[in-house]
Amino acid sequence: MVEKRAFISGNEAVAAGVCLARPHVIAAYPITPQTTVIERLAEMVEDESLRAEYLHVESEHSALSACIGASAVGARTFTATSSQGLLYMAECLHYASGGRFPVVMMNANRSVALPWNIYGDQRDSLSLLDCGWIQAYAEDAQESLDMILHAYAIAEHPDVLTPMMINLDGFVITHTYELVTIPAQSDADLFLAPFQTSNKMDFDSPMSLGFTAGPAYNQAFKQLQHLAMLSASRVIREVEEKFGQLFKRNYSGLLETLYCDDAEYIIVTLGSVAGTLRPVIERLRALGERVGLVRIRYMRPFPLEEIRKALAGAKAVGVLEKDISFGFEGTVYTNVNSALMSANLMRPRLRNFIGGLGGKNISAQDVEMMFSRLKSSDEGERVEFI
Amino acid sequence: MIEIRWHGRGGQGAFTAARLLGVAVTLFENRYALAFPSFGPERRGAPVLGFTRIDNQKIADRSIISECDVAVVLDDTLLDASLFAGLRAGGLFLLNSARSELPISPPDHVRTVLVDATSLALRYLGRPITNTAMLGVLAASSDLVGIQSLIAAVRVEMKGVLAEKNILLLEAAYSASGGGAS
Numbered sequence: 001m002v003e004k005r006a007f008i009s010g011n012e013a014v015a016a017g018v019c020l021a022r023p024h025v026i027a028a029y030p031i032t033p034q035t036t037v038i039e040r041l042a043e044m045v046e047d048e049s050l051r052a053e054y055l056h057v058e059s060e061h062s063a064l065s066a067c068i069g070a071s072a073v074g075a076r077t078f079t080a081t082s083s084q085g086l087l088y089m090a091e092c093l094h095y096a097s098g099g100r101f102p103v104v105m106m107n108a109n110r111s112v113a114l115p116w117n118i119y120g121d122q123r124d125s126l127s128l129l130d131c132g133w134i135q136a137y138a139e140d141a142q143e144s145l146d147m148i149l150h151a152y153a154i155a156e157h158p159d160v161l162t163p164m165m166i167n168l169d170g171f172v173i174t175h176t177y178e179l180v181t182i183p184a185q186s187d188a189d190l191f192l193a194p195f196q197t198s199n200k201m202d203f204d205s206p207m208s209l210g211f212t213a214g215p216a217y218n219q220a221f222k223q224l225q226h227l228a229m230l231s232a233s234r235v236i237r238e239v240e241e242k243f244g245q246l247f248k249r250n251y252s253g254l255l256e257t258l259y260c261d262d263a264e265y266i267i268v269t270l271g272s273v274a275g276t277l278r279p280v281i282e283r284l285r286a287l288g289e290r291v292g293l294v295r296i297r298y299m300r301p302f303p304l305e306e307i308r309k310a311l312a313g314a315k316a317v318g319v320l321e322k323d324i325s326f327g328f329e330g331t332v333y334t335n336v337n338s339a340l341m342s343a344n345l346m347r348p349r350l351r352n353f354i355g356g357l358g359g360k361n362i363s364a365q366d367v368e369m370m371f372s373r374l375k376s377s378d379e380g381e382r383v384e385f386i
Numbered sequence: 387m388i389e390i391r392w393h394g395r396g397g398q399g400a401f402t403a404a405r406l407l408g409v410a411v412t413l414f415e416n417r418y419a420l421a422f423p424s425f426g427p428e429r430r431g432a433p434v435l436g437f438t439r440i441d442n443q444k445i446a447d448r449s450i451i452s453e454c455d456v457a458v459v460l461d462d463t464l465l466d467a468s469l470f471a472g473l474r475a476g477g478l479f480l481l482n483s484a485r486s487e488l489p490i491s492p493p494d495h496v497r498t499v500l501v502d503a504t505s506l507a508l509r510y511l512g513r514p515i516t517n518t519a520m521l522g523v524l525a526a527s528s529d530l531v532g533i534q535s536l537i538a539a540v541r542v543e544m545k546g547v548l549a550e551k552n553i554l555l556l557e558a559a560y561s562a563s564g565g566g567a568s
Contacts, residue, residue: 007409007419007542033425119425171425172448177405178420179412275446359425361450 097132119359263292
């Protein structure tokens, strides 16, 4: 078996990645723009290219509940959703993370109603940042596929045992076709061992699962969850290193930086819009402007040290996000600001750019405007809609 | 970077054409491409858009295409001056039409090619689906993609008799619009 080059969509790349991970159980409910992921997986199960139990459930709440149940007997599981579907899972998201069930989910980032809208923004997943899931954001279809393989290795690691959500910008990644390298199954098997856990229903080694913990013990469980999430930072680096050795595609952990070593003006963002920034930054660099990019790949665990290091020399930083916490600021901005405030260093001027809500286009001209705002010493609005 | 905009009606395969072009240049010409539809709900018969971006290096920018180098129109009934919008200087406008000349004037800087792709499609497919025919017209009217790459792309995306019929149509449209021997 050899790797294969294909011209496929982000959703098809995710389905290919899931197939390579050999899940035992897939449970999902269709929602735009996630639908083609679970259609492809259903086809693979139907034609037996993927040997898995495929559950057509009646809701997203049931989809994640089924994955939790399957994970509790030691099965590798997958589900996918988007927007209102993710919100409908909210109760179960905490059950999965609290129960330490390493379910892997793909979320197609999409606006939440009202006004009703099927286009991409990140308010769905960012509003659920505190549900105890590892949250990753892909920039393109190849990274989406690779992140699915990474996700099982990370989530199922004994030091982590935490579910993981991989976010793809709705339509812009999910429905855009591009060149993707699909690893050979034999290489995927070398990378990803079968799921082994002691955290399961087992006749030979019975234990309590899904139990109650009162005031005397409850907090201890929550502390363990927090420590496990912190451990994920190290495990993510280890997993990506192993992946790079096998597949010659290298990833940079919790965040990626471009020209941050000497950049005076940096935009921090996440997801596919980073791609719109790249050519603008190259153009401005060619004109001698010291601009840079931080692309956050993981919102949880948060890249605390990495953010501090990347932004240490900047004069001004803009955080660009497809999200708003009404009455305050964008959630990514809150997190970046907190990381800088708690560090003992010169704090750059910080601005928050909110864009792309409900699929609104963010153009190269918008990016140039944001950099010119950063260069202006005028304080301006802290939170600016572009 | 070259940007191509496809105009059709839902069900006519405008996005399939955008995707086939992407398959041709990435898998058979070692270049990079992004292909995407006009995002959102789809309705049969309603005007739709497809887009292909082509470059010699990996394409990062996924923002909407507001200007393009080529506009390809699969359906004559869509014709109006708005189809020229955003066409760059030196741009190419390919229209499937039985007319001998355009009833509206294109901008001075645009080169126009008219081909009766519907008649060709009816002959080779028995259906008025012109997306592969217009790919042949594109290959003949520009140096964007080779006809052999398009034939190979059809074989990747379609199976059996459907693939073979579309390849005959592709070659016929290529010859009819001045393409040389493949």
